Amino acid sequence: MHLELGIIKIKDVQFGKETVIENGILYVNKNELIALALQDDRLSEADVELARPGESVRIIPVKDVIEPRVKVNGAGEPFPGVIGKTQTAGAGRTNVLRGAALVTLGRIIGFQEGFIDMTGPGAQYTPFSQTNNVALILHPVAGLAPHAHEEAVRLAGLKAAVYLGKACRDVAPDELEVYELTPVTDATLPRVAYVHTLLSEGLLHDTYLYGIDAKKILPTLIHPNEVMDGAIVSGNCVSACDKHTTYHHLNNPVIKEFYRRHGKDLNFIGVIVTNLNVTLADKERSSDYASKLVKLIGAEGAIITEEGFGNPDTDLMMLCKKMEDYGIKTVMITDEYAGRDGGSQSLADAVPQADAVISVGNANEVINLPPMKRIIGDLKPAEVIAGGFVGSLTAGGGLNVEIQAIMGSTCQLGFGKLTAREY
């Protein structure tokens, strides 16, 4: 599979008469985008606002973040099986608006998401303070059931991202990134695989693989290019800090790093996706199956990433133990919930084989954030989103919250540079 990502660098976003790219600026036709979103009659109202890096803006409550893309040639459409036709992704040329992001917001369903600060002390905790964001605010019709509401917002977000992506179909890319698992002739290079766990625990905690609810899959082999080309879509809305947004899926840093080193000091042989289900039997079955697949493809080492926390720690430990029992060396990436003072045990489960852990930080750390000049969305949910508490809203619109509430602050794909050390 040979995938080319045509990178179009976006340095600014503005409203305009048409949705086009000119000189690295993304112009958005607001009314057209709103009309597109409202094609789904489950949504009653939509609005669009823009946020740029460095602006004094807080976006809250955020559901998903998606990188705008368009298929230029090769089979398939973005987000196959969800909004695109079901064809294998991962080959041909896809153009990408790098430095831009489509952010979906809306009224809380259940326990809502997170927020993004475009400047100030909170900005360094999220990658989306660095992107030019097109915020799509969506409201459901009265009485809409939660499952339908989540789906409506998810699909609207993906469609909006593709709509924006289409603007760059004919734009010459600034850079071309090529992804191909070239055959490795050096037999001394270790064969490594990536075990990618997807949260699949029910409403607001779901992930879709080619449109299939990950709850229903058996662990399976997938080409890394498929992941990078939209085969996995997020339907997960809980604990902003460690949910994988669709943007994170498209830019999976473990896949990128394995690719960077492929043929040089390792042999990247493949990716196995598996789920994180809510019954013990499913956890045993999936971890058994995934570990066996890793063994079957002949991997000597594997990286395991987690999504979420709490009961998924059990899946992480099962995968680790079972692979190590097969003689496969593992490293896991996880965040921590060590309490606000950092003094509690960070994980819900543990096995002695888990001797190689990358920590992406303690999600319970409390941070004090100043008010922002402009709010996109609604500040009130700050007290009920995961990481917020009574009193989180401080005078004048400041926030006193756990970093748990910031989008991507402890992303367990290892996207960011936060870690925790023991003192």
Add this chain to the structure above:
Amino acid sequence: MAEKKYRVVHYLNQFYAGIGGEDKANMPPLIKEGVAGPGIPLQQALGEEGEIVATVICGDSYFAENIETAAEKVVEPVSSYKPDVFVAGPAFNAGRYGVACGASCSAVSKKLGIPAVTAMYKENPALDLYRKEIYIIPTADSVRGMKEAIPDMAGFIRKLGLGQEIGLPQEAGYFPHGIRVNQFVERTGAERAVAMLLSKLKGEPFQTEYPMPTFERIPPSPAIGDLRSSTIAMVTSGGIVPLGNPDRIEAASASKFAEYNIAGVDDLTSDAYQTCHGGYDPVYANDDPDRVLPLDAMRALEKDGTFGKLYDLYYVTVGNATSIANSQKFGKEIAEKLKAARVDAVILTST
């Protein structure tokens, strides 16, 4: 003579201060000017920069029998000397002395805001009691290790006295507090993961960023005697609360638990109860809260005499990112209430 840069007060027990052995172990705290016992070589090691201005001496038994009062009695005279650093011991493997050192350091540090350090052997029972709050430096298991302990302690006192940064435990030479602190580093988690995997595959040494935790083991409680006459209470971490979540238990990282009266209630229904737990799909629990807090089943079994009585109150919190420390606190408080109410057993449900 150069002016001393920092002032130190030193804590010793009656034995090291040269006052007496077990026969003097009951002496209450006193403070005297200058150094005593190991304070003499310690002062030498501090050289011209630091001065041990006073020494607090207390009997090990006195302290062990009145830890809080004794600690207060140490704090008082220490404050009058206005030291920059407080040091206690070294206690090596002596348990009572270790507790006295730890408690004094902790009290001085908390009440006077003065940095405090003590030193003891890794198996000293006082280590786990105080390591979180103060600096504790490792020593050998007995006074034979005094020669090494003194320069180690002096080096640490010097850093504290000069206001220098104390780095990571492995580098600075103290027992880790066990506190996780967030930091931004140069490489992303993914880059570090691949690097760690390659080291592990090559058999090269690497350091895990998070050593696996150990959890406390509690001895099992005895079985209940006669179920038919027992009072059973329900407790849940699944967040089942009256509609509207009147006590505002958080969807994650709960800072509290709540108590609700279910006397006369036979069934939890969606018009009166809900879940406030943000970590699982709430649809099923909201539809029928008995699926998480099985009130209807408990009432049925109470009515047919399977067990004696369902306690009128139930306890609830949210087990979603809620810290172990808070959970332990809630558990202790709930257990105390249930014990006082003479409840015989608990059914705890979790999601």
Add this chain to the structure above:
Amino acid sequence: MVHVASIVPISLTVGANRIVPAVAIPHPLGNPELPEQEERELRLNLVKKALRALQVEVEKQTVFEE
């Protein structure tokens, strides 16, 4: 005390001594796929199992599967 929970490994890790495996995370004592009467029976049986577990002397952590 008896812990009724689905993810038994976590219950074991954190130290519960009497454990009764439950159905699933979002509905430990229920199964929305069953008709109402069957679901209530399922719940009743789980609670009965929990009450039985309370009457058993245990020396170490014990999972009451049956």
